[in-house]
Amino acid sequence: MLRDARFLREEFVPREVVHRDPEINHLSSVLQPLADGRPADTAFISGPSGSGKTCISKYTVEQLKEENLDVESIYVNCWNDHSRFQVLFRILDEVTSTVDIHRQSTPRDVLFDRLRDHDGPPCVVILDEVDQLADRKVLYELLGLQSFSLVLIVNDVEELLAEVDERLASRLRSAERIRFHAYTTDELVDILRERADRALTHDAISQEQLEAIADEAGGDARVAIATLKLAARQADRDGAEQITTDHVKQAVPDAREELRQKNLDALSEHQQVIYEIIEEHESIAPGDLYPEYRSRVDNPKSDRTVRSYLKKMVRYNLVAAEGSTQDRRYRSLAPPSPS
DNA sequence: CTTCCACCGGAACCGTGGGAAA
DNA sequence: TTTCCCACGGTTCCGGTGGAAG
Numbered sequence: 093m094l095r096d097a098r099f100l101r102e103e104f105v106p107r108e109v110v111h112r113d114p115e116i117n118h119l120s121s122v123l124q125p126l127a128d129g130r131p132a133d134t135a136f137i138s139g140p141s142g143s144g145k146t147c148i149s150k151y152t153v154e155q156l157k158e159e160n161l162d163v164e165s166i167y168v169n170c171w172n173d174h175s176r177f178q179v180l181f182r183i184l185d186e187v188t189s190t191v192d193i194h195r196q197s198t199p200r201d202v203l204f205d206r207l208r209d210h211d212g213p214p215c216v217v218i219l220d221e222v223d224q225l226a227d228r229k230v231l232y233e234l235l236g237l238q239s240f241s242l243v244l245i246v247n248d249v250e251e252l253l254a255e256v257d258e259r260l261a262s263r264l265r266s267a268e269r270i271r272f273h274a275y276t277t278d279e280l281v282d283i284l285r286e287r288a289d290r291a292l293t294h295d296a297i298s299q300e301q302l303e304a305i306a307d308e309a310g311g312d313a314r315v316a317i318a319t320l321k322l323a324a325r326q327a328d329r330d331g332a333e334q335i336t337t338d339h340v341k342q343a344v345p346d347a348r349e350e351l352r353q354k355n356l357d358a359l360s361e362h363q364q365v366i367y368e369i370i371e372e373h374e375s376i377a378p379g380d381l382y383p384e385y386r387s388r389v390d391n392p393k394s395d396r397t398v399r400s401y402l403k404k405m406v407r408y409n410l411v412a413a414e415g416s417t418q419d420r421r422y423r424s425l426a427p428p429s430p431s
Numbered sequence: 432c433t434t435c436c437a438c439c440g441g442a443a444c445c446g447t448g449g450g451a452a453a
Numbered sequence: 454t455t456t457c458c459c460a461c462g463g464t465t466c467c468g469g470t471g472g473a474a475g
Contacts, residue, residue, distance in 0.1 A: 175460075175461075176460095177460060178460095377437095378437080378438065378439095379438085393462095394465080395438095396439095396440085396463085396464065396466095397462085397463060397464070399438080399439065399440070400440085400462095400463085403439090403440080415472095416438085416439085416470075416471060416472080417437060417438050417439075417471050417472065418436075418438080418471070418472045418473070419471095419472070419473095420437085420438065
């Protein structure tokens with residue numbers, strides 16, 4: 093049944109990709125100047141989750157590196173590294189062989205100075221989940237580094253531009269925008285077929301079932317592949333030769349729950365209490381939420397901190413904030429569902 | 432239209448913890 | 454060892470905002 097589960101991992105980047113030729117060509121052309129040793133424009137990759145932004149960006153940069161040996165690349169996920177220090181540290185850590193900078197206590201701007209003075213081959217920095225970046229000013233600093241070209245992956249470009257200050261926004265507006273649309277069901281089937289052929293034994297899953305998985309995924313490749321993975325894993329445990337309709341049926345909700353749980357795990361204890369309260373209500377006003385939170389925990393955080401938590405959860409798409417000031421309500425978001 | 436009110440979020444500040452230098 | 458410097462989560466303070474009430 094399962095031959096090689098690596099091909100079902102979320103971060104796996106296939107050698108061949110399907111259905112994204114225009115986007116690949118567009119990004120390649122933006123990065124092309126690097127091949128001649130010139131700096132490339134910043135690229136803005138946007139689109140819904142599971143539309144291939146990360147995968148295609150990595151793939152295209154890899155292609156470029158194969159053709160041009162003296163181009164480097166760095167991938168930074170702002171979900172994991174969301175402060176200015178963490179982003180700069182991650183980039184520097186990957187670009188230099190000497191790791192003599194240890195976390196903290198290095199003089200104030202030594203990280204940035206090092207990056208500015210770096211004179212290696214041109215380097216593409218893929219900044220993923222830029223929405224999660226706590227300190228957007230670091231973008232401005234990175235834009236000023238000649239030897240680094242940026243590929244910024246973001247859910248919604250306009251939303252990001254609205255949140256940064258005018259100086260940064262005007263520089264970002266001139267970036268090249270590449271929009272990804274959600275996959276169609278047919279496209280998802282092709283993607284799943286590729287993965288299944290590599291990860292599973294021959295004929296382990298039927299066309300019909302791939303279609304069922306793709307149909308339930310609502311255009312989200314991440315959900316689709318996670319569903320395939322869970323269905324295969326369960327079939328493997330059952331010692332089955334083939335994935336049955338029951339395996340698929342079970343895997344559909346499990347896959348969504350798995351992806352949602354991953355977000356929840358990133359929350360602190362206090363943040364989870366707040367999320368639970370919101371989840372228990374259809375929707376709740378801040379004026380009711382704060383006292384309820386305070387009654388449930390020892391040493392509650394200040395209301396200002398709770399507001400920061402709420403903002404973070406909104407960014408994680410765990411919670412929706414509706415209305416403004418007076419009629420503000422918070423609502424927990426169900427796991428992403430097909431629309 | 433003006434005032435009020437609840438809430439939002441920026442900015443400055445603080446305490447803590449850990450590595451580096453003295 | 455002590456001292457210094459830094460990042461970082463949290464708090465305090467406060468001006469801005471927009472709908473509701475007067």
